[in-house]
Amino acid sequence: MTLDTVELVNSHIANDLDGAFPDLVRDMQHGIYSGVRRMVPSSADAEDITQETFIRAYRALGGYSSDRIRELNLPGWLWTIALNLCRNAARTRSRRPRTVELDRDAFFTGRGPEAEVVEADENRRWSELLEGLPSAQRTAVVLRHVVGLTYQEISVATGRPQGTVKADVHRGITKLQEVLS
Amino acid sequence: MIEENLAELATEAPGTVLPQVLLETDLADGYVPHSGPTGAMFVSFNKRGVSSITLDDDAADFEDRFEIQFGRPVFPVAELPPKLSRGLDKALATKRLGTLQIDWEGMSEFQQAVLRKTAEILPGEVRPYSWIAKEIGNPKAVRAVGTALARNPVPIVVPCHRVVRNDGHLGNYYYGTDVKRAVLEAEGMDVDTLEGLADRGIKLTGSDTTHIFCNPTCRDARRTTKRHTVEFRNESEARRAGYRPCQHCRPAVA
Numbered sequence: 001m002t003l004d005t006v007e008l009v010n011s012h013i014a015n016d017l018d019g020a021f022p023d024l025v026r027d028m029q030h031g032i033y034s035g036v037r038r039m040v041p042s043s044a045d046a047e048d049i050t051q052e053t054f055i056r057a058y059r060a061l062g063g064y065s066s067d068r069i070r071e072l073n074l075p076g077w078l079w080t081i082a083l084n085l086c087r088n089a090a091r092t093r094s095r096r097p098r099t100v101e102l103d104r105d106a107f108f109t110g111r112g113p114e115a116e117v118v119e120a121d122e123n124r125r126w127s128e129l130l131e132g133l134p135s136a137q138r139t140a141v142v143l144r145h146v147v148g149l150t151y152q153e154i155s156v157a158t159g160r161p162q163g164t165v166k167a168d169v170h171r172g173i174t175k176l177q178e179v180l181s
Numbered sequence: 182m183i184e185e186n187l188a189e190l191a192t193e194a195p196g197t198v199l200p201q202v203l204l205e206t207d208l209a210d211g212y213v214p215h216s217g218p219t220g221a222m223f224v225s226f227n228k229r230g231v232s233s234i235t236l237d238d239d240a241a242d243f244e245d246r247f248e249i250q251f252g253r254p255v256f257p258v259a260e261l262p263p264k265l266s267r268g269l270d271k272a273l274a275t276k277r278l279g280t281l282q283i284d285w286e287g288m289s290e291f292q293q294a295v296l297r298k299t300a301e302i303l304p305g306e307v308r309p310y311s312w313i314a315k316e317i318g319n320p321k322a323v324r325a326v327g328t329a330l331a332r333n334p335v336p337i338v339v340p341c342h343r344v345v346r347n348d349g350h351l352g353n354y355y356y357g358t359d360v361k362r363a364v365l366e367a368e369g370m371d372v373d374t375l376e377g378l379a380d381r382g383i384k385l386t387g388s389d390t391t392h393i394f395c396n397p398t399c400r401d402a403r404r405t406t407k408r409h410t411v412e413f414r415n416e417s418e419a420r421r422a423g424y425r426p427c428q429h430c431r432p433a434v435a
């Protein structure tokens with residue numbers, strides 16, 4: 001996101017949370033899901049955590065002043081929630097109950113079983129590679145290169161200084177290269 | 182190289198993420214298909230209760246029209262929340278709103294008053310628009326009552342089909358007069374007899390033993406045998422004959 005869009009999104013949310021929130025989910029869901037998918041074992045867990053991230057974000061934003069919302073680093077802030085949920089998921093592996101359950105048959109994913117299998121193999125290979133990294137490095141590498149966050153956003157998300165984050169990404173990539181060569 | 186591989190791991194979130202989030206944050210409604218007195222219908226709901234009932238079976242069309250009307254999306258869900266499900270089944274079985282929760286938000290006070298009053302009309306009975314207007318303390322707002330009923334988002338459970346023209350004829354219905362007739366007949370109403378009275382200009386009936394006059398479909402009026410039934414064209418005719426209004430159906434509440 002460019003600085004202009006960031007300001008626009010933030011002020012839109014500050015002015016009209018209910019009106020702007022669906023667009024925020026539309027824009028950010030793919031990034032959150034892609035990253036979370038690399039940090040939890042199953043796509044069902046990843047979907048659950050992605051949903052829960054936005055649900056918690058909405059509830060938190062409802063209690064924030066508009067000034068506070070304007071100053072938020074939204075991608076970084078959303079990722080603090082998501083990372084927390086990923087950590088908790090490692091401990092308790094159960095689906096959060098929803099007030100209402102979607103009729104999932106009505107939402108056909110459009111992908112055939114073959115594509116699913118190919119994707120599953122690729123997924124497993126990368127999951128194993130990434131799992132070989134220390135968790136700080138794995139998080140930094142995923143957020144930087146799978147999700148495409150800036151170092152500043154990763155720093156907000158992880159609560160670690162930018163310099164440390166940069167070093168984590170660098171060390172992680174080097175380690176992956178060693179394993180792959 | 183490895184960075185490119187990692188970038189390729191980016192994928193789209195499943196299509197269920199956005200709907201589930203919006204349902205959970207109350208920014209969208211859920212809906213289920215349900216059977217009703219005229220066949221298939223869609224029932225939508227949110228945390229406040231049932232938000233709409235649509236006598237239709239085209240899901241895509243329903244979803245589009247819902248979003249235009251309510252300004253928020255609606256998504257198919259596996260089932261109604263248990264409390265609403267019980268309330269709806271009971272409302273359909275007893276043909277009375279009962280304790281079924283309705284989402285009244287977004288309706289004007291006036292429309293709420295009209296619909297809540299309409300919900301008091303018992304199955305097998307009908308009332309004219311002017312009766313609703315009088316009962317809610319707004320006797321001149323007959324036309325506005327018609328508009329409020331035409332925009333009833335929860336037909337069947339709020340029985341706008343039980344409100345008829347002031348002359349006693351069935352009058353309009355969102356789904357057409359034929360559907361109105363079918364729903365009334367399904368609740369045991371003798372529509373032909375009702376229309377027959379309307380054709381002859383009869384708006385009230387009384388009993389010559391009690392000297393009480395009623396709306397023709399009032400359950401008290403229906404207890405009167407044909408031999409003792411007196412017909413009136415209007416309230417003053419009934420009063421001149423020495424009759425007083427029924428306290429149950431309140432045919433003259435002005």
